[in-house]
Amino acid sequence: MVSILSVIALGFFLGMRHATDPDHVIAVSTIVSRQANVKRAALVGTFWGIGHTLTILFVGSLIIIFDLVIPPRVGLSMELSVGSMLVILGIANVRSFLRSMPSVPVSSTASLVHSHPHSHGDYVHSHSHGHDPEIHSHAAAQTPVSWMDRKFGRIGFYQHLRPLAIGTVHGLAGSAAVALLVLATIGNSRWAIAYLLVFGIGTIAGMMLITMSIASTLRLFGRTQLFFGRLALASGVLSLGFGLVLAYQICIRSGLLTNAPKWTPR
Numbered sequence: 001m002v003s004i005l006s007v008i009a010l011g012f013f014l015g016m017r018h019a020t021d022p023d024h025v026i027a028v029s030t031i032v033s034r035q036a037n038v039k040r041a042a043l044v045g046t047f048w049g050i051g052h053t054l055t056i057l058f059v060g061s062l063i064i065i066f067d068l069v070i071p072p073r074v075g076l077s078m079e080l081s082v083g084s085m086l087v088i089l090g091i092a093n094v095r096s097f098l099r100s101m102p103s104v105p106v107s108s109t110a111s112l113v114h115s116h117p118h119s120h121g122d123y124v125h126s127h128s129h130g131h132d133p134e135i136h137s138h139a140a141a142q143t144p145v146s147w148m149d150r151k152f153g154r155i156g157f158y159q160h161l162r163p164l165a166i167g168t169v170h171g172l173a174g175s176a177a178v179a180l181l182v183l184a185t186i187g188n189s190r191w192a193i194a195y196l197l198v199f200g201i202g203t204i205a206g207m208m209l210i211t212m213s214i215a216s217t218l219r220l221f222g223r224t225q226l227f228f229g230r231l232a233l234a235s236g237v238l239s240l241g242f243g244l245v246l247a248y249q250i251c252i253r254s255g256l257l258t259n260a261p262k263w264t265p266r
Helices: 002-018 022-032 038-066 072-100 144-152 158-185 189-221 225-253
Strands: 114-120 123-129
Touching: 002 189, 022 038, 022 072, 022 158, 022 189, 022 225, 038 158, 038 189, 072 158, 072 225, 158 189, 189 225
Parallel strands: none
Antiparallel strands: 114 123
C-alpha cells in the first residue's frame, strides 16, 4: 500500500512538472498574454489542464485496458497536431497585433476620422473611425464578439472552450507515452488508470499556477496597452517559431512524410 501511495504521489508531482513543458507554457502564454486578471488566468490554466487530462485519461485508458499498440505514423500525427496548434495560435496573436497598429487617416477630415485601437465592450480592434455615430463605420453590435455573445452568450461555458480545446490537443501528444510508462511500472490496470487521473490533476494544478504567475507578472510590470500588445506579439512569434520547428522535426527528421516513420513515445 505504501508503494502504491508513493507512486500516486509521484504521479501528482510529475503531472505538475509536465505542465512546465515548453510547448504547454508557450500555448497558454498566447492566451494569457493579454490577461492581467489573476482569477481569469487561473481559469485558463484550469480548463487547459482539464482538456489535457480528459485526453490522457481517455486515450491512456484505452491503451492500458486493451493493450493497444500505437503505430508510428499515428503517434507522429498526434504530436504534429500540437505543432499545428502552436502555429495557429502564433498566427492569431501576430495578426491581432498587426490589426491593432495605428493606420494613416484615409479621409480629409483628419481631425475627425482617425485610427487607433478602441473597444466595443470586451472586443478591441482598430480601423478608421470618428467618435460621432455618423462617422463610425459600423454599429457597436456589429463585431465578432458581439455576434458570438448573441449566439452563445447564454452558454456560460463557451468563453473557456479555447483553452479546453488546446489542452485536449496537447493531451493527444503525451497520452501514449504516459500510458506506456505507467503500464510498464504498474501492472494493475485499475491502479494504472488511477495514476493517470492523479497525473492529470497534478497537470491541472501546475498549469493553473503557471497562468496565475504569468498574469501576476503582467499585472505587476505591465499595465499599458502597448506593453500587452508587444507581449502578445512576442508570444505569437515564439509560438509560431516553436510550432514550425516541431512540425519540421516530425515531418522531416522523424519521417512522417516518408514510408518509414520513426516514433518513440516521450
